[in-house]
Amino acid sequence: MLRLEKLVKTYKTGDQALKAVELEVPAGQVLALIGPSGAGKSTLIRCINQLVEPTSGKIYLGDLELTGLSSGNLRRERRRMGMIFQEYALIERLSVMENVLSGRLGYVGFWRSFLRRFPQSDVDEAFRLLDRVGLAHMADKRADELSGGQRQRVGICRALIQNPALLLVDEPTASLDPKTSRQIMRLICELCKERDLAAIINIHDVALAQMFVQRVIGLRLGAVEFDGPPEGLTPEVLTTIYGEEDWEATIETVNEDEIEEALK
């Protein structure tokens, strides 16, 4: 569904953020991208929807190659890739509803969006999504009145209302407390399953990644160091990705039910 071929990104400063990354993501697969700060995780997912322009290499979404598309075609393809951000990236002074509907901007014309007259089907879908994440009653609140966890739920709705085939998720839990982090991760994974969505999730928290995903990619200095199931993350592997540390405490063996118990 998504295929990266020899993806390279060199910044103007000369830093090589990505060194010929090869990656294939089948439809419906949720994978976690782990690695130390500066490993190129954020650059990688921003290259996929071209918020960062890759230096060379190819990106295939389905059969279509994304690099070098005209701006109109690129906008059409961006609709198929929903993005969820670290600091939520909601437009703070707009209402929850406007934020969710902004995910439809690729589908509606300027005047409709300017006058906030979105098609009824979009509004209905927005309410359904907000209800799914438990925020339907908050629709007319301003985004900056919400708590961190609530904001991230709105961010998830905004990405999903695009009706994407792929979710690009950049550190969704980095500014959330441990409990909310798990809830958000669970929500993202459940929604991916419900809608048969593929997702690439950048995440710092190795234990959290292991809990929820089917596949883990370890990135170090812009190159893939590990690609395998979460159980494959042994202390040796974590040392090659992050460097020397005592990893025993990080690797979680808890199962889902125990966590459920702990959260209640």
Next chain:
Amino acid sequence: MSEVEALIGKPWHKPPFIKRPWLRWTFILGFIVYLIAAYITIDVNWYRVYEGLERGKKFVLAFTNPDFTTRSSDIYEGMVESIIMTIAASVVGIAISIPIALGAARNIAPLPVYLICRSVIAVSRALQEIIVAILLVAIFGFGPLAGFLTLSFATIGFLSKLLAEDIESMDKVQAEAIKASGAKWTQWINYGVQPQVMPRLIGLSIYRIDINFRESAILGLVGAGGIGATLNTAFDRYEYDTAAAILLIIIVIVMALEYLSGVIRARVQ
């Protein structure tokens, strides 16, 4: 360990801004010498000051007895002209400023557009209002049209520059999120940029209305219409009581605008 012990018990001072002592003292002494030399060159004719004090006293005393009535129709006409000039110039100036501000923000405009918009701003800011007014009075003749054009022109330099700087310092990620949804450029501005800079735009606009009103009182002095013309005439006729009345009205209106802008800015946050 021994390094730390050598430091213990000694006072600590912030390192001086200029490290070399001789250079530092040269600057300090040079500044003092300059101040003294500058003071010596001030040439004051104390006899003239004494004579002027008498006139100044009359003027100040006039404030205790301002005359609103004798020239009331002149004051009224001048004030209406000033207000119309202010509102018209602010509306036109702000409307032109917004697109220029978008073009002058480096993070959203391509380089050629940026350079053009920045030059427009630079020209508008380089020319002081009075100079523009003198030029425009020469072109369009005496009256409020020249004043209106002057204020519109000055508004562009002020508002575009400050709004562009606010756009440049906006939160990039919020705008990025809108871009990632596949929005067109216009939609991106409307959803990603506009909500972030709206409070600043409103605050600056009200402040500019305030400035335009005050400027409109000055522009009359060079024949560009408004209350300034009435004020100038009052001074020319030594009618300090009428001048005082005009100044009081200007002060009251400026204070009212100031209060209004505070209320509005608090509401749009």
